[in-house]
Amino acid sequence: MHLLHDTSAAPAPAIDFDTFLQVDIRIGTVISAEPFPEARKPAIKLKIDFGPGVGVRQSSAQITAHYQPDALVGRQVAAVVNFPPRQIGKFMSEVLTLGFPDAAGEVVLFGPDRAVPDGARLF
Template sequence: MDQHITWDQFMAVDLRVGTIIQAEPFPEARKPAYKLRVDLGELGIKKSSAQITHHYTAEELVGRQVLCVVNFAPKQIGPWMSEVLVTGFEDENKHIVLAQPQQAVPNGKRLI
């Protein structure tokens, strides 16, 4: 990849760590997904929809720290308003594996 960005462009994406405090099935979604509530510390509790049902059950997501983009505009997904994007990587079968810190860090801390 030859395209470079500036530090300011990178810092324009506000990536924060949060802890999933609630996860439940989202049957109204077009693709299998969960409705999540993520504790982002000083930013409060935010909602997200995540297509992560292949590798994770709703029960095992609770308490897990994840990396979220917090400065996208909210997005209506069916009856659910997603306020943050929970990030991850596609595996070899295009199923999402969550991006997570290697050790616990305070909720709301920014990726730098």
């Protein structure tokens, strides 16, 4: 089992608050989603609107076990917006869409339980 999916693992080493603030986690609304059959692992290509400060960014997300592309449009998701872009095949993933593993290790997206403004930052 992958360490990040191990719910019995001890917490990561302690960090200070300033280190936490370096990770820029924002809310955005999915404006388009389409299958990504060329990806090595099953994935969906997302375009996410993070509001005027960050803009629209794209992400490759391995979320096919629980989500269909059409059902994702309009959904708010959380993502790390300040990682360097990552080339995945011919697709450039610009943000890391966040989720938690279910009991089988499949990704369940992380998002607010109420609507918040696109671009809102996690604190």
